[in-house]
Amino acid sequence: xxxxxxxxxxxxxxxxxxxxxxxxxxxxxxxxxxxxxxxxxxxxxxxxxxxxxxxxxxxxxxxxxxxxxxxxxxxxxxxxxxxxxxxxxxxxxxxxxxxxxxxxxxxxxxxxxxxxxxxxxxxxxxxxxxxxxxxxxxxxxxxxxxxxxxxxxxxxxxxxxxxxxxxxxxxxxxxxxxxxxxxxxxxxxxxxxxxxxxxxxxxxxxxxxxxxxxxxxxxxxxxxxxxxxxxxxxxxxxxxxxxxxxxxxxxxxxxxxxxxxxxxxxxxxxxxxxxxxxxxxxxxxxxxxxxxxxxxxxxxxxxxxxxxxxxxxxxxxxxxxxxxxxxxxxxx
Numbered sequence: 001x002x003x004x005x006x007x008x009x010x011x012x013x014x015x016x017x018x019x020x021x022x023x024x025x026x027x028x029x030x031x032x033x034x035x036x037x038x039x040x041x042x043x044x045x046x047x048x049x050x051x052x053x054x055x056x057x058x059x060x061x062x063x064x065x066x067x068x069x070x071x072x073x074x075x076x077x078x079x080x081x082x083x084x085x086x087x088x089x090x091x092x093x094x095x096x097x098x099x100x101x102x103x104x105x106x107x108x109x110x111x112x113x114x115x116x117x118x119x120x121x122x123x124x125x126x127x128x129x130x131x132x133x134x135x136x137x138x139x140x141x142x143x144x145x146x147x148x149x150x151x152x153x154x155x156x157x158x159x160x161x162x163x164x165x166x167x168x169x170x171x172x173x174x175x176x177x178x179x180x181x182x183x184x185x186x187x188x189x190x191x192x193x194x195x196x197x198x199x200x201x202x203x204x205x206x207x208x209x210x211x212x213x214x215x216x217x218x219x220x221x222x223x224x225x226x227x228x229x230x231x232x233x234x235x236x237x238x239x240x241x242x243x244x245x246x247x248x249x250x251x252x253x254x255x256x257x258x259x260x261x262x263x264x265x266x267x268x269x270x271x272x273x274x275x276x277x278x279x280x281x282x283x284x285x286x287x288x289x290x291x292x293x294x295x296x297x298x299x300x301x302x303x304x305x306x307x308x309x310x311x312x313x314x315x316x317x318x319x320x321x322x323x324x325x326x327x328x329x330x331x332x
Contacts, residue, residue: 001316002302003323005172006223006265006289007071010079011099012054018042021088027079029054041078052293056103059293060110066300069320071292072327073100074114074142077176082120082147089118093128101136112327114172115141120148122156126163133167139327140170140219145202146177152202153209153250165215170327174223175199191296199227204236207258210251216261221287221326225273226264230280233259263326265289266318267298271308283314287323 010029017026018040027046030038037053039046052058053076063071081092093116100113115132117125132138141164143152150156152173164171178194179201199222206212206220222229229236237256240247247255260282267289268274277286288305291297298304302319309315 001069001320002067002288003070003072003320004068004290004292004301005072005221005287005323005326006174006267006297007073007292008053008076008294009059009073009100009103010049010053010076011096015095017088017092021085024081024084024088026081026084026092039078046078050293056107056111060107062293063110066302068290068301070110070112072112072114072172072323073103074172074174075100075116077144077174080116080144080176081118082144084118084120086118086121086124089120090124090128093118094131097128097132097136097138101132101138104138112329113138114170117141117143119143119157119160122159125160129160129163129167129169133169139329140164140172142172142174144177145173145175145198146179149177151205151209153205153211157211158214161211161215161218165217168217168328169219171218171220172223173199173202173220175202175227195224196227199224200229200232203227203229203262204255206262207255208240208247208251212258212261213251213253219263219326219328221263221265223265223267223289223291225266225268225277226281230264230277233280260285263287263322266305267291269298269304271304274304274308278309278314278318283317284322284325286318287326288319 014028016028025042028040030040032038035051036048038048052062075096081089097115104111104113115138117128119125132141175195175198178190178198181190181194203222240255263285264281266286288302290301305318
């Protein structure tokens with residue numbers, strides 16, 4: 001069995017909220033030729049996507065070709081719409097959540113859905129989180145690595161973490177609005193350099209901010225192999241030890257103590273890097289994740305794990321068991 005915790009989906013038809021609301025970078029799709037569509041951001045071309053972004057049958061065929069049993073579906077980060085008026089953010093979140101829930105309900109043995117939330121308003125976000133879990137029967141939600149510049153350690157998020165813990169919600173943290181993005185537009189550096197740093201920003205913020213200490217039963221997974229966090233944990237711990245006046249101001253506990261208290265995906269593209277994260281983070285806290293259907297992802301999901309990890313028990317953990325532990329889902 002292979003469970004892919006990191007895949008993205010969008011509806012085939014998206015309302016033109018830019019026209020409806022009269023502002024912003026809301027995404028809509030322009031189907032200009034068979035099997036392809038242009039993503040229009042506001043009134044400007046953003047990128048082209050193919051039908052595996054929205055067509056469940058195409059996804060299932062491609063899953064079968066690569067022997068992926070289950071995809072965990074989440075929205076594309078550009079659709080978070082955290083910058084929008086909160087009531088508009090709620091409307092778009094509900095639309096995407098209803099869509100993902102409908103795809104999962106139509107193919108319950110192949111898809112599990114994660115919701116998205118209007119985190120620019122915590123009260124609305126918590127209400128939508130509750131709807132995702134109780135009404136839409138989702139195991140959890142995807143959120144950004146920061147929300148309009150606020151780190152995930154900000155006290156603003158405490159009610160959300162409390163609600164997520166009480167509901168047993170699985171949280172998938174995906175980098176977006178990468179710090180320094182405007183200063184490194186060439187060479188795809190926001191995606192190659194910014195995303196790994198942004199993921200470490202989210203992990204370190206939650207550790208140093210005491211989020212995992214206050215809410216020890218949170219079930220959080222981070223994208224892209226934990227970004228630069230695993231390879232810099234030595235530096236992070238050393239900084240904590242030599243400058244507690246700067247690092248330990250909100251949490252007195254060593255950051256290394258929190259390894260094993262959250263999950264990461266295995267999307268590292270390199271066998272030595274895979275060995276490293278297994279050694280550092282633990283074989284029980286790494287889940288297969290491909291970033292399907294985008295080019296920076298693993299085009300044959302799980303192939304690196306299957307070809308490189310020789311221990312069959314560890315293989316099974318990374319390919320499926322850890323994902324089930326994170327999701328709290330054992331029906332497969």
